[in-house]
């Protein structure tokens with residue numbers, strides 16, 4: 001097994017991450033990756049990441065060109081090993097992935113993951129030198145009750161509770177309002193002004209807690225119904241450093257169009 005070097009986010013500033021969720025067989029994943037590798041050119045300052053289903057990680061890790069793309073897992077268990085049937089630990093993911101998506105809203109709301117579990121997963125990623133992409137975001141009902149600020153702050157406080165100050169530069173935050181994620185009942189795309197307001201809440205909280213420098217450096221991605229038509233508007237929101245893309249990342253033309261937009265806007 002090839003052991004990967006560290007890929008902490010001090011090197012990259014813009015991230016385009018495709019979360020494939022529970023889609024594609026191993027064969028389909030491999031064919032799709034082949035297509036992407038043919039069409040993607042590495043660009044300094046832009047990190048492209050794909051998060052396939054866990055069964056595809058090992059074969060894709062042998063096929064991937066890490067100069068062009070990196071792999072992420074969609075989930076992990078916080079324990080390193082043990083009697084946890086059906087689970088995969090961060091220790092087991094070492095050598096396969098550089099990133100792990102932690103606390104995705106589908107994990108929080110469909111699989112009832114608690115803030116405590118997410119905090120432990122973030123800590124496990126740091127312990128194993130893998131960058132966690134910590135997802136935070138309010139539901140439609142929390143938003144309609146005016147709770148967005150409290151929800152985002154609470155999720156940040158608990159998600160980062162076990163990360164030392166020195167390790168904060170090893171974390172990426174992804175803001176995904178649950179009401180904007182395709183597949184969620186009644187979902188609708190967010191307008192940039194809504195996102196800008198949440199970005200302000202997140203950056204201000206980080207600044208008040210850890211200081212301006214850390215707050216400004218921490219990469220913050222946006223996710224929720226991103227497609228080639230709206231990606232440009234989302235990428236130009238001040239304080240947004242990239243995108244976490246679900247549905248559109250499953251279609252090569254769309255994913256590549258978004259990557260090209262990111263190059264034009266951010267590099």
Ligand code: 13P
Nearest residue numbers: 019181182224225246247
């Ligand atoms: P969609 O882009 O399909 O709305 O999914 C967003 C998401 O959940 C990415 O993690």
